[in-house]
Amino acid sequence: MSATPSSTTAPLTGRTVALSISESPDLASLGMRDLHLKLAMQEMARYLLAQGATLAYGGDLRTDGFTEQLFHLVNTYRRGEEKVVSRVKNYLAWPIHLTLKPGQRQAWEQVATFVFLPAPEVPTIPITHPNAVPANDLEGRYLSSISLTAMRRKMHEDCQARILLGGKLSGYSGHCPGLLEEAWLALQAELPVYVVGGYGGCTGRIAKALQGERVEEFTEEYQLKEAERLENPLKELRVFYRSERVPKDPWLEALDYAEVTERLKEIGPSGLNNGLSPEENLRLFRSPYLAEIIQLVLKGLQKVATTSLEK
Amino acid sequence: MSDIYRPEMVVHVLSHPDCGSAAMLEDYLFRLLVQDPADESRPGLNIPFFSWRNQKLGATGRPDPFSLENVHHGVIIALVDGHMARSPEWGTLIAALVKQVSDPFNSHHRLLPVILSPKVFEINPGLLGSMHAIRLYETKIVDQPRTLGVDILHELCRLLFSTPRKGRSHAPVQLFLSHAKKDGTEIAQAIKNHLCHRSPMGAFFDARDIAPGHSFVQEIEGAIGDANATLVAIQTDAYASREWCQREVLEAKRLEKPVVVINAVDKREIRQFPYLGNTPSIRWQTAAVVESCQQVVEVILMETLRTTYFKKLINNMLTGNTALESCRGLGAPPELVTLLHVDRLNEENVNTIVYPDPPLGSVELELLQKMRPGLSLVTPFQLGAKA
Numbered sequence: 001m002s003a004t005p006s007s008t009t010a011p012l013t014g015r016t017v018a019l020s021i022s023e024s025p026d027l028a029s030l031g032m033r034d035l036h037l038k039l040a041m042q043e044m045a046r047y048l049l050a051q052g053a054t055l056a057y058g059g060d061l062r063t064d065g066f067t068e069q070l071f072h073l074v075n076t077y078r079r080g081e082e083k084v085v086s087r088v089k090n091y092l093a094w095p096i097h098l099t100l101k102p103g104q105r106q107a108w109e110q111v112a113t114f115v116f117l118p119a120p121e122v123p124t125i126p127i128t129h130p131n132a133v134p135a136n137d138l139e140g141r142y143l144s145s146i147s148l149t150a151m152r153r154k155m156h157e158d159c160q161a162r163i164l165l166g167g168k169l170s171g172y173s174g175h176c177p178g179l180l181e182e183a184w185l186a187l188q189a190e191l192p193v194y195v196v197g198g199y200g201g202c203t204g205r206i207a208k209a210l211q212g213e214r215v216e217e218f219t220e221e222y223q224l225k226e227a228e229r230l231e232n233p234l235k236e237l238r239v240f241y242r243s244e245r246v247p248k249d250p251w252l253e254a255l256d257y258a259e260v261t262e263r264l265k266e267i268g269p270s271g272l273n274n275g276l277s278p279e280e281n282l283r284l285f286r287s288p289y290l291a292e293i294i295q296l297v298l299k300g301l302q303k304v305a306t307t308s309l310e311k
Numbered sequence: 312m313s314d315i316y317r318p319e320m321v322v323h324v325l326s327h328p329d330c331g332s333a334a335m336l337e338d339y340l341f342r343l344l345v346q347d348p349a350d351e352s353r354p355g356l357n358i359p360f361f362s363w364r365n366q367k368l369g370a371t372g373r374p375d376p377f378s379l380e381n382v383h384h385g386v387i388i389a390l391v392d393g394h395m396a397r398s399p400e401w402g403t404l405i406a407a408l409v410k411q412v413s414d415p416f417n418s419h420h421r422l423l424p425v426i427l428s429p430k431v432f433e434i435n436p437g438l439l440g441s442m443h444a445i446r447l448y449e450t451k452i453v454d455q456p457r458t459l460g461v462d463i464l465h466e467l468c469r470l471l472f473s474t475p476r477k478g479r480s481h482a483p484v485q486l487f488l489s490h491a492k493k494d495g496t497e498i499a500q501a502i503k504n505h506l507c508h509r510s511p512m513g514a515f516f517d518a519r520d521i522a523p524g525h526s527f528v529q530e531i532e533g534a535i536g537d538a539n540a541t542l543v544a545i546q547t548d549a550y551a552s553r554e555w556c557q558r559e560v561l562e563a564k565r566l567e568k569p570v571v572v573i574n575a576v577d578k579r580e581i582r583q584f585p586y587l588g589n590t591p592s593i594r595w596q597t598a599a600v601v602e603s604c605q606q607v608v609e610v611i612l613m614e615t616l617r618t619t620y621f622k623k624l625i626n627n628m629l630t631g632n633t634a635l636e637s638c639r640g641l642g643a644p645p646e647l648v649t650l651l652h653v654d655r656l657n658e659e660n661v662n663t664i665v666y667p668d669p670p671l672g673s674v675e676l677e678l679l680q681k682m683r684p685g686l687s688l689v690t691p692f693q694l695g696a697k698a
Binding site for chain 1: 316323357363669670
């Protein structure tokens with residue numbers, strides 16, 4: 001069977017798709033449960049793999065059986081002599097990969113190629129050693145936070161698209177909700193972004209922001225208040241970002257909520273450049289039906305893949 | 312792609328937040344109708360399924376995003392316990408739902424009330440009007456999930472069959488029990504008895520059911536061809552060598568009927584019938600007839616629902632879409648025998664076959680592709696993305 005990208009049965013061959021599918025606090029109010037999220041992860045992976053795509057996950061260390069499912073899926077859809085691990089990549093930020101538990105490592109080793117990101121190099125904040133886990137002090141947390149950003153940027157260099165679904169709005173590691181940063185960085189890198197809003201969470205809010213609605217959670221005030229409530233030292237982290245210790249470098253800055261929401265509003269459903277029409281993006285923002293969501297995502301990805309071939 | 316997505320069927324499960332058994336029952340239904348997380352080898356029906364267990368009723372009097380708009384068949388399963396019966400808000404909601412689906416013989420939506428406690432009738436006798444409910448409290452708690460599962464599966468099958476009977480509920484599933492007289496009669500009879508006592512499903516049992524003077528061939532082909540028919544192949548030692556059994560299976564496949572195999576080979580088959588594949592099979596346990604019957608019924612209903620649901624899904628997708636004119640839908644993944652029957656595609660200028668998700672693996676596809684190189688074999692998601 002042909003494995004060329006233009007083949008009707010594997011049109012996404014050679015394309016790598018970054019997936020951010022994580023827990024959403026809104027599931028119950030949408031009539032959904034954890035099982036729905038697990039299903040979304042599994043089915044999204046299934047159809048992408050069946051169409052020839054390579055999957056990229058960032059910092060995913062789950063050991064709840066997902067990797068076994070993933071292994072089985074890749075096995076079913078791989079072609080010829082292809083190795084399973086060549087179809088899945090797991091990007092791990094520093095210093096997370098230094099403290100991989102054996103169970104986590106084992107779970108992912110059979111199914112994915114690891115990409116370990118190097119330690120950050122900030123002249124004003126040296127690290128003792130790249131293999132040493134930083135202290136859990138302010139500097140350590142800052143370095144971990146910018147490492148997450150670096151990981152996300154690296155993913156966007158290697159991938160041709162990003163899919164977002166769910167996502168926490170508080171209690172995250174890093175300096176802002178992870179999926180928001182991923183969306184922001186992907187859009188800046190001009191990657192097609194698929195905003196699956198129907199499961200709520202951070203992605204649901206991104207969908208709202210893209211439609212010009214005001215999102216309370218995407219304000220510094222809300223985030224700091226929430227962090228305080230959860231006894232999370234976010235405030236001092238964000239203050240540190242703006243301090244003298246941090247060199248002037250756009251990639252070392254904290255995400256600015258006002259700037260991001262303004263930009264999302266400007267982009268809107270018509271500016272996502274993801275192969276979908278504005279109406280189709282609006283459907284993707286709202287649909288609670290996995291079948292419709294996957295159809296739309298595949299349609300968009302294929303359109304983008306075909307267009308890029310024609311260039 | 313059409314502008315509005317219209318799901319063929321959506322299931323909503325309503326229960327009161329304080330209902331003790333709702334979680335267990337709902338979990339079971341989820342695994343049945345959507346997917347069993349423990350079974351990674353085969354994805355489930357993936358019927359859109361929403362659970363409103365933890366939702367307080369919103370200002371609209373119903374869990375807010377709950378909607379039947381644009382849905383072909385909305386199925387609302389209400390798990391009614393004492394808490395729900397006592398609550399005025401829930402009472403109002405149920406009454407509204409009863410009204411909305413009050414014409415079940417014409418309506419595309421169904422409300423399936425499940426009574427969890429006999430007290431419900433004392434607390435609120437008028438709650439469901441004259442609507443028939445599933446009295447689950449009559450079953451032992453430990454058996455309740457399975458009993459409910461079978462009832463729900465059957466109701467969903469009936470809803471999807473497009474054979475409404477004037478003034479009456481939709482026709483039930485009809486089983487054709489294909490068996491060898493020599494050693495299959497006992498099992499066929501056991502199943503028939505089980506169905507008689509526990510289910511509205513009908514079983515066609517050939518010889519005895521054909522009135523004298525009627526054509527054996529016509530009656531059998533008619534029974535298999537019945538809109539609601541599912542073929543059950545009772546595979547005993549003698550089955551494979553019986554010409555009639557062979558004909559029945561091939562006829563069922565030719566007519567694209569659901570087929571389920573009961574594996575009851577005792578010692579050996581000299582030569583297995585090559586065409587029993589591509590079907591679910593269930594092992595018959597002679598030492599546990601009741602359990603075997605229960606499992607058989609479950610598998611039959613799952614397969615019937617799967618094939619029927621899928622056929623509808625794909626027909627809806629293909630209808631009226633000129634870009635998909637040269638596509639033909641199937642109710643089950645294709646096998647070589649399918650491609651043989653599908654020869655008439657050449658006359659119809661069909662170049663694409665659309666079969667149920669999940670996509671077949673590369674090994675099978677390569678084989679099928681060898682037989683019909685020009686034919687494209689895709690699943691709805693793969694196709695939907697192209698259209």
